[in-house]
Amino acid sequence: ISDRLRVFETSLKGVEFALKNLEDTTNSQISWEVRFDRLQDYLRPIWSLYDRWVTYVEHRATLEESTLIDMAEAVVSHHPMSSHSLIWQAHDVVVPWADGVRLGLFEHLHQLLKKSSNICSLNMSPQQYMYALYKLIMTTEVKAFSMMTFSWMLLREAGKGNFTKEVVLATEARENRMKEQLDAVKLNMKGLDTYFYRCDPNVFIEGKNYWQDPSRRYDYIQYESGQFFGERKECETTKVDSWWRWFVHCSYCFCLCDDPGPRSDRYFSLREVTAIPGNIITGIRLEKVDRVFHIRIQEGKILRGGEVDRETVRWTEVQGFKLSEAKEDQDYSVLSFEKRAMDLDDLIAPRGYVVTGVKFRELGMHLGISIKVAPADFSTGALREDMAYWFDNGNTDAMEQNPRERMTLEEPDVPTKSVLKSRIDSAPDTFIEFQPSSMLKDVAQTTVPFLDAQAVSPKGMTWLRGIGLYHKGMT
Structure with missing residues (x-):
């Protein structure tokens, strides 16, 4: 589990920032930001506690029993800031209410992504954003459940009780939460683009973000009639005029040239x-x-x-x-x-x-x-x-x-x-x-x-x- 979590944690680097900074000019962004902030309030303490919990487990042989018991009770107690309580509060934000009065977090993200005016600015496809949110929640579920089951084991070893029923109930609750979350993300994945492409850069730099054939013969052409072709500006190079040969006036004509020379890439x-x-x-x-x-x-x-x-x-x-x-x-x-x-x-x-x-x-x-x-x-x-x-x-x-x-x-x-x-x-x-x-x-x-x-x-x-x-x- 620990190795698998490390893979997920690596893939989630920057995800919270990216999700937080989704841009939109509609009310969908406000609804999304409020609910995502609330989710972070519940998830971050679990991640923080998990880091300390891993350290304690690695050194459990040299730690005082009272220290381990204190940590275990902090994880599984009914205090609002325990992992046991926080994971339920996070679930309440993620999954919509059964009566449809309040949308879940996946629904809010779906609405925001569908209304996004410029998908290329997202840095990921819309479906990737939805899946990234799901991975963030699932990784937190695994962290919380790992801490809870191990904490009950420590408390049982310390003679604080049997806790068999607690583990069974926690397992059933976790399975129900994950099923509801999976159903919600599957529903909201539908209709989202899987495409990703790049926006125009803010500054065009030839050879870095675009390629062209730089050779050109003329900047502009101005006819005696006043008609103007090209960008009107001062002539900084050679100025060429039309000419007469006997009674024939030669004006400029256009033709398409296919010149496969050394400057044509x-x-x-x-x-x-x-x-x-x-x-x-x-x-x-x-x-x-x-x-x-x-x-x-x-x-x-x-x-x-x-x-x-x-x-x-x-x-x-x-x-x-x-x-x-x-x-x-x-x-x-x-x-x-x-x-x-x-x-x-x-x-x-x-x-x-x-x-x-x-x-x-x-x-x-x-x-x-x-x-x-x-x-x-x-x-x-x-x-x-x-x-x-x-x-x-x-x-x-x-x-x-x-x-x-x-x-x-x-x-x-x-x-x-x-x-x-x-x-x-x-x-x-x-x-x-x-x-x-x-x-x-x-x-x-x-x-x-x-x-x-x-x-x-x-x-x-x-x-x-x-x-x-x-x-x-x-x-």
């Missing part, structure tokens, strides 16, 4: 990126090495109960390569005017499977992702890597039934100019093409969309069932 690695045996993927990000975009993974050792051994979690190094030493369409994919589509998908593993690998894949003229999944036993943490397989979404825009749909960017500006936070505006089973920015807003000088380089790694360190590609912007 249009390469995506197709090589597999997998976790080492016994590990699963816990995070993912995009990195550019030697002009090639790679998927980089965070991995950690799988544990039972949806947990990950935090001491083993690490970001793997990108296995880069020189383009001159690799094969096109085997080691890497090259974007071109004809081949510039990116498939947007949410790849979700079957129930009972976890993600152990990821890669970019080519399907016709489209680029997309594929994930490797393997069965995992929730109760034991056993990973069946011999049954792992790769899968992706093989739907295309050429299908007769339910073809993949194109997502069109209307007059897109440079993404980093926006002062507003972008939101997901794409849907799964669609695709988007890399294209020039708006002629009107940016003189078509920037290739969009940009690539988000932020790490996507839920704070809770849990098993991942899927990975997706999406577009976010401001409609």
